[in-house]
Amino acid sequence: MNKNNGGLSSSLGAAARALALVLIALSLFACKSTQQKTTAAPLSFADAVRTAANSLMNQVKKQEGVTGMAVGIATGKTVFMLDPVVDANTAEVNQASLAVEKILREEAAKVSDRYVFVPLTLENYDGAKYVVSGAMLYSAFTDGEKAGKDKMYKLALAVIERKSGKVVASSDAWISDKKIDVTPVAAYQDSPMYLKDKRVEGQIETAQMSPGQQADPNYFDSLPTASLLTEADAAYEAEKLEQALGMYKAASLRPDGQIMKTYAGLYQTNRRLRKFSEAEVAFGQLVNIGYQNNNISTKLFFGVASTDFINDAELRAQYAIWLRQIAKLFARSSGCLIIAGHSSHSGSANFNEQLSLQRATAVQKIMQKDFPQIQQRSKPIGYGWKENIIGSGTDDLQDAIDRRVEFKISECGKL
Structure with a gap:
């Protein structure tokens, strides 16, 4: 009796192991099929x-x-x-x-x-x-x-x-x-x-x-709010500006909606509707969030091989607002900043380092009116093409992000 039971148990154990191997194989096949x-x-x-x-x-x-x-x-x-x-x-x-x-x-x-x-x-x-x-x-x-x-x-x-x-x-x-x-x-x-x-x-x-x-929780958990912002973008694309503005405002009221994308939408929509004071307030909120995340990467476009802003009156008018709000933020804070100039990957390394430094210095000078202590609490640095994001050297829209000036928060003692 015991001997037979032992044989039966052994057989069942072998069968279970075989079944387990089959299940593992099927599992591996399923994983492989979706690799x-x-x-x-x-x-x-x-x-x-x-x-x-x-x-x-x-x-x-x-x-x-x-x-x-x-x-x-x-x-x-x-x-x-x-x-x-x-x-x-x-x-x-x-x-x-x-x-x-x-x-x-x-x-x-x-x-x-x-x-x-x-x-x-x-x-x-x-x-x-x-x-x-x-x-x-x-x-x-x-x-x-x-x-x-x-x-x-x-x-x-x-x-x-x-x-x-x-x-x-x-x-x-x-x-x-x-x-x-x-x-x-x-x-x-x-x-x-x-x-x-x-x-x-x-x-x-x-x-x-x-x-x-x-999926990354910062991405996945925010999908409902992202859905609302995507709808707002679609309305903006369709020139339904009042509808877009309402959606951007609704996003700003959501706990996870107080993000850069929301306030950028509020800025540009208010501006298109010629609500200029509301637009500047929205940009100020955008700068505050950028300050908190150490990401104030404004789209300050320069002419190729130039320290002058791009020759576009509308953009230059906006740049004045942007730099004023950034200057005011740092003027009322205790922080210091690095004004980082960058250039595209064309021309010599030495030329581009000098050019990017000159761009950063030009921006520093513009901000001085609203930030009187900027000389003591900021440092312009020219990175040339060392921190290129694209690095194609095509000097067109593809590498426009390489010709940028951005602001980095710094400890005042490390300037």
Whole structure:
């Protein structure tokens, strides 16, 4: 009896171990089927986006089959909410972002006719099964013989399950095109600052995650407010300025809505509506938040190889407001600042260091009227191209962010 029971127990134990191995194998297969796939060889912009998009949507389709997820039974549709693809360097949504979204929709329709893409809005939020997040990076190429030598664009995409916040599919692709259309859409083109904050950084990080990882909480938890801001941007693009203003104001009342993007929207919308005093108040709030996050990266555009601001009367009028508000902020605070000048990667290193220093010094002089102690509490520094973000040296819109002056908070004893 005991001997037979021992044999039976041994058999059951062996069967259990075999079953466990089968389950592990199936689990590994499921994970493998949704692993991020990188195209080693760079492709043209359109081909790279199609490759990444097709891979992404096929991963979702396989994931549904492996896990038995019956999505959209009531409607027969699987709803994907599309968060605008962001430029990882400038934190802007641009024309290349819109092109990615168009191709993504086309490739999704090829994979399944029940895949439906909707904009990121509050109305669509609860009904969406997934959120699609993306980022366009410009960084050193990491594959093949040219690894680390050349910088090029790379698209990273991720699909996040809305309820759990987990990444269920991801893909990326390198882009061989040296230039893409980085013209910002209106809501970003009119912004007075580059709006890179914790939410945007979280979006960029999430877009590069592998399946199974949890989306960055700074990004994922703020999606409802981001939905409202995306709607406001859409209204702004459509010239529905009063509607956009109402949405930006509503976002500012939300606990997680008091961010740079909100106040940039309030500034530019009020300005377009010729509510100039309200616009300046909004810019002051934007500067305060930038001060708290040590990110006051204003879009002060200079002429190529010049210390003069770009020859645009409208922009110069805005620059006067921006510099006045920044000066007043530091005048009433006890902090000190570094005025950091930068230049694009064209011309000699020595010339650009001098040019960027002259730009920073020119800005310091303009701010002195509203910040009388600026000579004692600030230091202009010329970085030349040492801290280029793009570094293409094209001297056009693509590397405009390299020709910038930004403000960095510093301990007064370290100036």
